[in-house]
Amino acid sequence: MARWEPDARGRLETAAMDLFRERGYVGTTVEDIAARAGLTERTFFRYFADKREVLFSGAKELEKSIVLGIAGAPDAVSPLEAVVSAFEAAGAELEDRRDIQYVRARYALVTAHAEIQERELIKLAALAVAVTKALRARGVPEPTASVAAEAGIAVFKIGFERWVSQKKPRDFARHIRAAADVLKAVAAERKTTTVPHPKKKSTRRA
Amino acid sequence: MARWEPDARGRLETAAMDLFRERGYVGTTVEDIAARAGLTERTFFRYFADKREVLFSGAKELEKSIVLGIAGAPDAVSPLEAVVSAFEAAGAELEDRRDIQYVRARYALVTAHAEIQERELIKLAALAVAVTKALRARGVPEPTASVAAEAGIAVFKIGFERWVSQKKPRDFARHIRAAADVLKAVAAERKTTTVPHPKKKSTRRA
DNA sequence: CCTCCTGATGTCAGTTGCTGACATAGAGAT
DNA sequence: ATCTCTATGTCAGCAACTGACATCAGGAGG
Secondary structure: OOOOOOOHHHHHHHHHHHHHHHHOOOOOOHHHHHHHOOOOHHHHHHHOOOOHHHHOOOHHHHHHHHHHHHHOOOOOOOHHHHHHHHHHHHHHHHHHHOOHHHHHHHHHHHHHOHHHHHHHHHHHHHHHHHHHHHHHHOOOOOOHHHHHHHHHHHHHHHHHHHHHOOOOOOOHHHHHHHHHHHHHHHHHOOEOOOOOOOOOOOOOOO | OOOOOOOHHHHHHHHHHHHHHHHOOOOOOHHHHHHHOOOOHHHHHHHOOOOHHHHOOOHHHHHHHHHHHHHOOOOOEOHHHHHHHHHHHHHHHHHHHOOHHHHHHHHHHHHHOHHHHHHHHHHHHHHHHHHHHHHHHOOOOOOHHHHHHHHHHHHHHHHHHHHHOOOOOOOHHHHHHHHHHHHHHHHHOOOOOOOOOOOOOOOOOO
8 A cells, every 4th residue: 555645746737737727827826736736835846846847747758759759760851851750740649648628728828927938948948959969869960950950949839839729729740841841931032922123232231 | 416326227237247257146136136236125126027137138129129120121131031131230239239258157147047048038039029020010921920030049049159159259140141051951951961060251241 | 573764745944036015205396 | 395206215925945854654674
């Protein structure tokens, strides 16, 4: 017989999300969360570095999945393609495993509270570092690896936003792919699509 | 005769930087900063939303400069080119106005402390939003505007990092341009290739 | 069976970031 | 002379977070 109820971490996570939905993020204290999970505030901080961190349990898995996806891409695939493909796969995974209502609620929290968004952004930055390392392991040199990683993150951000903002989110991979195509177009074009007669010389900014 | 010493905000900013250098970020309390500036903690929080914010006085100006740069770019210039050019110009401005020692010390703080880095990242995200709006004002449609903005930010991040990591930082604009070129290569290529490191004589010159 | 040790949890006191409410006082306006 | 305005001070208080130490069921080894 276990001495304590199992899965304290998981209990804290669900208690937190439930309370955030009921009373909002600011209206919920860490003590509240711990109490609902049948624990104390001190124990909460043994599992999570701070109040926000309780919302980011999936970050580690996501990173692993993406790093594996990049490592497993065929050799002939370009860096950006490898990154985008890994994001597609990881996104589809998330789409299957997570309840869309949960993803929506969490996304609402992130957009509504700057402090949570800050944490989200630093997680993405850490993901960029991991992606860079995965690319370097494929033999991609710097600064190509960093640029491909950051560009990939940008694609992921925009793809995710547009996916989650749909009435009925689906086809995560399609949104990623679409954002990647836009990136390619944006990086390729030298001028605006409608350019009848070049009047000014394109004096490069000095 | 002024009732109070002038420029309370500026005094708080310099007091903060000085103390961060002397005792480190965590070793400095807001009360310390206020005391050195001849003020009280409460007054500090009237000027800055929180302790970190005292390090981000330049963000507003940077954003303005970049938005103006984008708005002022010739019509024929592509979205990404407009963004990159604006970053080049703003970077050169910063290079002129700010002491390199200050930039270095601040950069060290950002990289050393996750909480400060979080703030930096959310400022960049806000900048991306502003850039997106500036592009939309040029008639660039979504999602092209968002993608160009995020890609531009990525270029700026990497360009800045490489610039500030030099023994003697100079030619900010060249680093931005180099990162942008890498991005174009990365977005264009179908297979792995090696992109040469930015050298003095880069690909383009005006 | 006894003992010791381990590890998850609790208790408690303390610091710091940050906020709301209210007070103060000099400079300028009427 | 009084009035107002506004930057600042004072004070009380909450919530996030930390360090130090206590507890106690259960497993390991004798």
